[in-house]
Amino acid sequence: MSWKPYVTTARLALREAATYRLNHFLSFVVAAVPLIALLLLWNTLLGPQQRLAGFTRGEMLTYFILTRWLYELTGPVVWWDIAYEIREGDLIFHLLRPEWYSGYHFALIIGSKLPYALVGLAVAAPFAVSVGAGWVWPQGVAAWAAFALSVVLAVALAYQFTFLASLTAFWLEDNKAMNLLMDFVVPLAAGALLPLDVFPSAVATALRALPFAQLLYFPALVYLGRVDPGGWWAGVAQQVGWLVALLLINGWVWRRGLRRFRAVGG
Amino acid sequence: MGYYLRLWWHWARLSLGRESLFRGNAWLRLVGHALWLGTAWAFFAALYLHVPAIAGWRPAEVWLLIAVNELAQLLYSMFVGQGVLWIPDLIWQGELDSILLKPAAPLFTLSVGRMRLYNAPSLALPMALGGYALHTLGLQPSWGQWLWFGLLLALGVAARYALTLAVVSLAFWVTRVYAMPALLAELFRLAGYPEGIFRGAMRALFTWGVPVLVVANFPTTALLGRAGWQPGAEAALAVGFWCVVALALWRAGLRRYAAVGG
Numbered sequence: 001m002s003w004k005p006y007v008t009t010a011r012l013a014l015r016e017a018a019t020y021r022l023n024h025f026l027s028f029v030v031a032a033v034p035l036i037a038l039l040l041l042w043n044t045l046l047g048p049q050q051r052l053a054g055f056t057r058g059e060m061l062t063y064f065i066l067t068r069w070l071y072e073l074t075g076p077v078v079w080w081d082i083a084y085e086i087r088e089g090d091l092i093f094h095l096l097r098p099e100w101y102s103g104y105h106f107a108l109i110i111g112s113k114l115p116y117a118l119v120g121l122a123v124a125a126p127f128a129v130s131v132g133a134g135w136v137w138p139q140g141v142a143a144w145a146a147f148a149l150s151v152v153l154a155v156a157l158a159y160q161f162t163f164l165a166s167l168t169a170f171w172l173e174d175n176k177a178m179n180l181l182m183d184f185v186v187p188l189a190a191g192a193l194l195p196l197d198v199f200p201s202a203v204a205t206a207l208r209a210l211p212f213a214q215l216l217y218f219p220a221l222v223y224l225g226r227v228d229p230g231g232w233w234a235g236v237a238q239q240v241g242w243l244v245a246l247l248l249i250n251g252w253v254w255r256r257g258l259r260r261f262r263a264v265g266g
Numbered sequence: 267m268g269y270y271l272r273l274w275w276h277w278a279r280l281s282l283g284r285e286s287l288f289r290g291n292a293w294l295r296l297v298g299h300a301l302w303l304g305t306a307w308a309f310f311a312a313l314y315l316h317v318p319a320i321a322g323w324r325p326a327e328v329w330l331l332i333a334v335n336e337l338a339q340l341l342y343s344m345f346v347g348q349g350v351l352w353i354p355d356l357i358w359q360g361e362l363d364s365i366l367l368k369p370a371a372p373l374f375t376l377s378v379g380r381m382r383l384y385n386a387p388s389l390a391l392p393m394a395l396g397g398y399a400l401h402t403l404g405l406q407p408s409w410g411q412w413l414w415f416g417l418l419l420a421l422g423v424a425a426r427y428a429l430t431l432a433v434v435s436l437a438f439w440v441t442r443v444y445a446m447p448a449l450l451a452e453l454f455r456l457a458g459y460p461e462g463i464f465r466g467a468m469r470a471l472f473t474w475g476v477p478v479l480v481v482a483n484f485p486t487t488a489l490l491g492r493a494g495w496q497p498g499a500e501a502a503l504a505v506g507f508w509c510v511v512a513l514a515l516w517r518a519g520l521r522r523y524a525a526v527g528g
Contacts, residue, residue, distance in 0.1 A: 030445060033452035040463040044321050045313070052316050176294050184301040188308065198312045 005099065006107040013111025032123050038064050039127065053197040058134025059224055063195055065131070067220050069124045071192050073117050074154040074215045076161035078178045079105060083169035091261060102250065106159050136224050143225060146232055150219040153239040158215050160246035161186075167250070170257030191217030211242040273370060277379055285384035292384050299336070299388040303395060306332045306458055321462025326402040327490060328460060333396035334419070334489070335458040335482035340385055340392070342423045349380040350430050351447055354437035362523060373516065377427070400489065407489050414498070415488040421501040422481035426454055428508035429477065431516060438519030450476075457481040477504040 039061060046057040055063065082105055085091045094101050128135055138144050165178045172178070187193055189212035196204045196217050207213055218235045221227050227235060285292060307329065314325045323331070353376055356362040365372050400407070407415065433446045453476050461483040464472050472478040484497040 030448045030452050033449065034455065037456040037459045037463070040465075040468065041320070041459060044463045045317055176291070176298075180294070180298050180301055184298075184305050188305060193305065193309055194312055198316065200312075200315060 006103050009104055009107040010111035013108045014114055016112070029123055032068060032120075032127065035065060035068055035124075035127050039130065053195065055195060055197070056134070058131060059136055059226075060195070061131045061134065062128075062136040062224060063220055065124055065127045066223055067192055067216050069117070069120050070151065070154075070219060071187070071190070071216055072120055073113055074151065074158045074219070075182075075190070075192070076158045076165060076186060076215070077182055078168075078175045079109065079162050079166045080175075081105065081108070082163070082166035083175055086167070086169040086257070086261065089262075095258075102163055102254070105163070109159060109162070110155075138223055139225055143222075146227075147219060147223045150222045150232075150236065150239065153236065153243065154215050154219050157211065157239055157243050157246065160243060160250055161211075161215075164246065164250050164253060167253050167257050170253075170260050186212055186215075189213065190215045191220065195220075211238075211246075214239045214242060270370070270374060273374075274378055277381055278383055281381040281383045292387060295385060296388050296391075299340070299385075299391055303332065303336055303391050306336075307395070321460045323460040323462060324403075326399045327486075330396055330399035330403070330489060331460060331482055331486045332458055333392040333399060334486045336392035337389065337396070338419060338422050338426075338457070338481050338485070339454070340389055341419070342426050344382050344385045346377045346423075346427050347430075348382050349377045350427060350434055352376060352380055353431075353434045357437045357519075357523065366520075372520075373431075377431075396489075403490075405489065405491070407491070411488055411491065414493060415485050418480075418485040418488050418493070418498060418501055421498075421505050422457075422477075422485055425477040425480045425501065425505045425508060426450075428505060428512045432508060432512035435512065435515035435519045438515075438522055454478060454481060457483070461487075473500055474504055474507070477501070477508065480504050 042057065042060050042064070046052055046060060050057065052060065085094065091101075094104065138147055165175075165182060168178055169175070189207050189210050191207075191213060196207050196213060198204075199207065208217070214235065218227075218239070222232060222235070310320070310325070310328050310332070313320065314328075318324075320328065353362075356365065356376075362372075365375050368375055430447060430450055433450055436446070456472065457478045461469070461479050464479065469479070473480065480501045484493065484501050487493040487497055
């Protein structure tokens with residue numbers, strides 16, 4: 001299989017997305033607004049020396065700013081294009097081409113999210129500066145590499161959730177129920193709302209066992225240096241395990257969905 | 267006045283009639299609002315496992331704040347929120363003249379012509395949470411407090427409406443303002459945080475610049491018996507200011523509006 005068409009797709013999506021830089025900037029400003037309240041809240045809750053659920057003030061603020069930025073990359077959604085193509089029958093045009101449908105949309109998503117992530121860094125930077133000396137940086141190249149790999153795997157895992165949620169369009173008339181899941185349940189379980197350690201221990205243990213924790217909570221802990229080497233290997237193994245499981249599930253759902261698919265066009 | 271009441275009643279019936287065709291949606295919305303309320307509750311409940319109070323607010327006081335905030339958001343979205351967001355599309359597509367030609371004040375038609383009364387069942391959720399919070403706190407607000415609460419809640423909804431109208435009126439000059447209403451929506455989500463975390467310049471900003479505190483915190487303090495005349499005066503001034511700005515922008519925009527239709 002040649003990767004060239006997918007690299008080209010990603011490059012074209014990136015070029016298109018990069019054309020609307022102001023739009024990305026404003027969109028990320030929108031996404032960053034809750035940070036204002038969160039930073040004010042945590043500054044109220046935590047003095048410079050205090051800890052909450054084992055997190056110092058600096059770690060907690062770093063966690064929130066980092067995850068707010070990261071979740072735009074690793075947060076699963078119902079991808080409108082896939083759902084639309086299935087419902088409207090446009091999927092047939094893709095089926096007629098020698099392409100891997102899932103790979104095509106993965107390339108599109110990566111291409112469109114990269115400029116967004118870069119602009120997002122510019123929006124998040126002032127918040128990071130406001131944390132001052134308490135801001136946490138990974139210690140050394142190995143820590144950066146460990147974080148980067150956990151993010152790459154989280155992005156791949158998030159896409160598999162995105163693809164699975166979007167494939168429900170084969171059976172569902174609209175995305176409302178899936179959107180509810182993606183908007184409320186997944187962020188909570190991924191640690192976007194709060195670090196999982198803040199929840200009661202039984203709830204936190206249950207949430208850590210779900211694959212959603214590998215999307216955000218795990219990479220954020222790796223960044224903060226709160227995961228030892230053994231924990232990192234275990235976390236990465238979990239990410240890979242869920243990734244393989246979802247690839248298999250998605251393949252099965254895709255084949256079942258195609259059996260239901262009827263394109264009637266003119 | 268009777269004419270406008272009849273119009274309002276007509277649109278209200280239309281809104282309910284349209285939605286009664288899609289009852290499944292109503293249930294899904296109820297679930298959505300329950301999840302939203304549940305998420306806000308879970309967030310603060312988890313924090314209260316570690317601290318006894320947040321900026322002086324005890325748990326049940328925050329449950330009341332969450333409930334009042336949800337009530338304000340629902341009332342806004344039910345009566346005026348959808349209509350006012352419709353304005354930019356009409357301007358860009360040159361279809362505003364179809365509203366201007368109707369025998370009613372355009373702003374009235376635009377604001378209440380797209381009510382979402384189907385959200386009404388969801389009102390039960392914040393009312394139940396608010397009732398539970400008041401019971402836990404052992405509070406039985408007097409009629410005067412309820413009246414003061416109602417007035418402050420109405421001012422909160424009006425504040426959001428006025429600010430949104432001011433922003434969408436920019437569509438007369440700017441080709442795309444999609445991100446701005448989204449930005450406002452995110453800002454107004456901050457209304458569910460206790461006012462004690464907003465101090466100094468931040469408190470001034472979120473009372474006057476973006477009147478977020480007016481929406482839920484001020485009415486909640488009325489029920490808690492903490493609101494004197496000051497929140498009412500601040501809310502009235504903030505709403506008055508934003509109404510003047512919004513109407514000035516709206517009228518100036520209308521003067522330069524030129525529909526090119528076919």
